[in-house]
Amino acid sequence: MPRRYSHPPENGDDGTGLSEHLRDVAARLEHVVPEDATTPSGESLRAVVRTLALVHDFGKATTDFQRYIGVLDGEPESPLRRYHAPVGAFAAYYALDSRGFETETCVAGFVAVGKHHGRLPDVADYVYGRAHRRDGVSGREQNPAERQQLAIGDQLADIDGNARALAADVFEAATDGNGSWAAFFDGFGGLLGDVEEAVASTGSGPGASRDALSESCYALVLQSWSALVLADKTSAAGAPNDAATYAAAEPSLDTLDAYVETLEAEASADADGTRAERLNHHRSRAREDVLANAASFAAxxxxxxxxxxxxxxxxxxxxxxxxLDLRDRLDGERV
Structure with a gap:
């Protein structure tokens, strides 16, 4: 089997193998997510995002993607079959579900992987739209999501025929032995129904229900997505994989105040002066009002x-x- 790449060789670089990239992103998350961080239901957040990391680029194993990045001869047979995030989203849901995570955690993982190269969507509508399929609809009558589902089926068949050993290793690691590539491949049709059901309306008509997810689900999406994207981008950029790379200093209100004071030094004493001076005058007044209100807000x-x-x-x-003023007034409480 030809080697599957996450990032192709170029400019004298050897490129990055897909398996190596998945493992590297998973390892980086130990520096990104604290060991004691939990999901709203008390699950290990680090275990969640590590699972996502191990499958997030799994769709790159397809022949079409390898052709797209130029490491295999030929052109992709279909644009839809070279996209890797959609199949990764379903792999993420399956892997988390296999490990016994809560349904909302699986939904959050689905979105985090499905959108790790894009902007976050309305969660319930996005998940429902990607998983729902209408009976008896084919050909040009299918919507884009339904065509993508068919493309994912083709992608899975291609991976099973050309990269089965890699797929087996990925799913063994991602599910911690509680699932398998064979089960994911054979059960994809049923998985569509499971994902749809997680956000579906219980009313008379088809569609997503906002009541299907708790208020904390979107926060979990943000946590999972942001951690995955940070680890993925730093891995792709070749940043060192150590704690120092991800260390962050606490933001200082004094530093911000000093910078704002340099701007306010250019402000006019009243609403006269140049346009820039007038703007800085009003900005300064607005900031004073906001900080005055922040004190009573904290109280x-x-x-x-x-x-x-x-x-x-x-x-x-x-x-x-x-x-930052609120944080200090509330004894360091997170804002």
């Missing part, structure tokens, strides 16, 4: 606040100042 115990200012009025720096 009330916090909650949810909004910051509404016109474009160009400094929402980013003012919002950061308010957040």
């Amino acid at each position: 009330s115990g916090g909650g949810v606040a909004t910051l509404t200012l016109p474009t160009g009025m400094g929402k980013t720096l003012t919002g950061l100042s308010a957040a």
Whole structure:
């Protein structure tokens, strides 16, 4: 079997094998996600994202993707069959489910892998749309998601015929021995139904239900997605795989205040002056008002606040100042 690459050889570089990349991303997550971090239901977040890492690029094992990146001769037979994230999303759901994680955790993993190269969507609608298929619909009557499902079926058959050993190793590691490539391959049709059912409406018509997921599910999506993307991108960039690479300093309100003071030094004393001076004057006034309100907001115990200012009025720096001020007033509580 020809070697399957995650990133092809180029410019004198040897390229990165798919198995090596999956393992490297999984290893990096030990630096990204604290050991004691948990999902809303108390599961190990590190175990969740490590599972996602081991399958996130699994779809690159297809012949079409290897042709797309130029390591195999020929052109991809179909654009849909060279996409790797959709098949990875289903692999993520299967692997997490095999390991006994909660259904919402499986849903979050599905979205994190399915969108690890894109923007996060409406969770319930996205999951339902990718898994739902209508009976008796074929050919041009199929919607894009249904055509992608057929393409995934072709991708799985291609992998089984051309990279079965790699697939078996990936699923053995990702499921921690609780599932297998053969079970995923043979049961893909049923898996579509399981994924759809996780977010489906219980009403009279088909569609996703917002009530199917708890309020904490989207936060879990964000945690899983952001950790996976950070580990994946730093791996692809060849960044060192050590704790120092991912170490972060606590943001300082003093540093931000000092920077804002340099901007305010250019502000006019009143609403007169040049356009830039007038803008800085109003930005300074807005920041003062927001920080004054932050004090009473913290005294009330916090909650949810909004910051509404016109474009160009400094929402980013003012919002950061308010957040850091609140953090300090609430004894370091997360904002």
